[in-house]
Amino acid sequence: MRTVQVGAARLARWCAGFAQRHGGEPAVERRGTRLVLTAPDGATAQLEPAFPPPDDATDLASVLAWVAQPRRCAVVLVRRGGYACALVDEGRVSVSKVGTRYVQGRTAAGGWSQQRFARRRDNQARDLAGAAADVAARLLVGADAGWLVTGGDKPLVAEVLADPRLARLARLPRGPHLALGDPRSDVVRSLPELIGAVRVDLEP
Numbered sequence: 001m002r003t004v005q006v007g008a009a010r011l012a013r014w015c016a017g018f019a020q021r022h023g024g025e026p027a028v029e030r031r032g033t034r035l036v037l038t039a040p041d042g043a044t045a046q047l048e049p050a051f052p053p054p055d056d057a058t059d060l061a062s063v064l065a066w067v068a069q070p071r072r073c074a075v076v077l078v079r080r081g082g083y084a085c086a087l088v089d090e091g092r093v094s095v096s097k098v099g100t101r102y103v104q105g106r107t108a109a110g111g112w113s114q115q116r117f118a119r120r121r122d123n124q125a126r127d128l129a130g131a132a133a134d135v136a137a138r139l140l141v142g143a144d145a146g147w148l149v150t151g152g153d154k155p156l157v158a159e160v161l162a163d164p165r166l167a168r169l170a171r172l173p174r175g176p177h178l179a180l181g182d183p184r185s186d187v188v189r190s191l192p193e194l195i196g197a198v199r200v201d202l203e204p
Contacts, residue, residue: 001201001202001203002201002202002203003199003200003201003202004199004200004202005197005198005199005200006197006198006200007193007196007197007198008067008068008196008197008198009068009196011047011064011067011068011198012064012068014200015037015045015047015060015064018037018039018043018045019039021039021043022039022040022041022043023039023040023041024039024040025040026038026039026040026045028058028059028060030057030058031046033048033049033052033053034046034047034048035047035053035057035058035060035063037060042204043202043203043204044202044203045200045201045202046200046201046202047063047198047199047200048198048199048200048201049063049066049067049198050175050176050195050196050197050198050199051066051067051071051147051173051175051176053066053067054066067196067198070090070091071088071090071146071147071175071195072087072088072089072090072143072144072145072146072147073087073088073089073145073146073147073148073149073175073195074086074087074136074140074143074145074147074148074149074169074172075087075088075148075149075150075151075191075195076132076136076140076148076149076150076151076157076160076161076169077150077151077152077157077178077180077183077187078128078129078132078151078152078153078156078157078160078183079152079153079156079180079181079182079183080125080128080153080156081100081182081183082098082099082100082128082182082183082184083098083099083128083131083132083135083152083160083183084096084097084098084099084183084184084187084188085097085132085135085136085139085140086139086188086191087139087140087143087145088149088191088192088195091192091196092192093188093189093191093192095139095143096139096188097135097139098183098184098185098188099131099132099135125156125159126159128156129156129159129160129163130163132156132160133160133163133165133166136160136163136166136169137163137165137166140166140169141165141166141168141169145169145172146172146173147172147173147174147175148169148170148172148173148174148175149174149175149176149177149178149191149195150174150177150178151177151178151179151180151183152178152180152183154177157177175195176195176197178194178195180194
């Protein structure tokens with residue numbers, strides 16, 4: 001199996017190319033949140049949109065329309081090196097804030113030293129989560145977003161979203177959780193493309 005990421009704007013063209021490469025129009029079947037294309041030559045492409053499509057989107061045209069819809073997304077990214085909060089509105093980043101906080105990695109030291117380092121690491125992680133929550137409360141809670149997109153370290157993201165000020169944000173429908181490096185300005189700039197990417201699993 002081979003996996004590719006296809007941007008939302010390119011998906012219709014990619015599907016047309018898949019049909020051309022594999023002998024004609026594929027059969028289409030909805031399986032859970034995925035749409036499976038089976039070509040005449042037996043090749044398959046399993047499309048998994050970043051935002052789970054509604055149950056009645058069972059054909060290629062309706063899934064393509066769903067993927068192409070403009071969305072207003074609140075984004076919270078957290079890793080040990082820092083955090084970023086952003087609002088992605090109809091394919092552009094309309095507001096964002098990036099911050100850095102150091103969280104020490106695990107140490108091989110044992111005994112008292114290990115406990116001291118663990119306490120320091122826990123305090124640093126709390127400081128990071130608190131700083132990210134402060135920014136999210138200021139930028140995103142009142143932004144009227146329709147989706148929440150997260151990324152980075154899942155336990156740290158969960159700690160940020162546990163802040164009572166972010167209860168409204170945490171209740172939003174969830175988009176993708178992005179696997180990424182430290183959330184810097186270049187990552188924030190690439191969010192519109194990252195958020196809308198469709199995972200495609202190909203066989204053979």
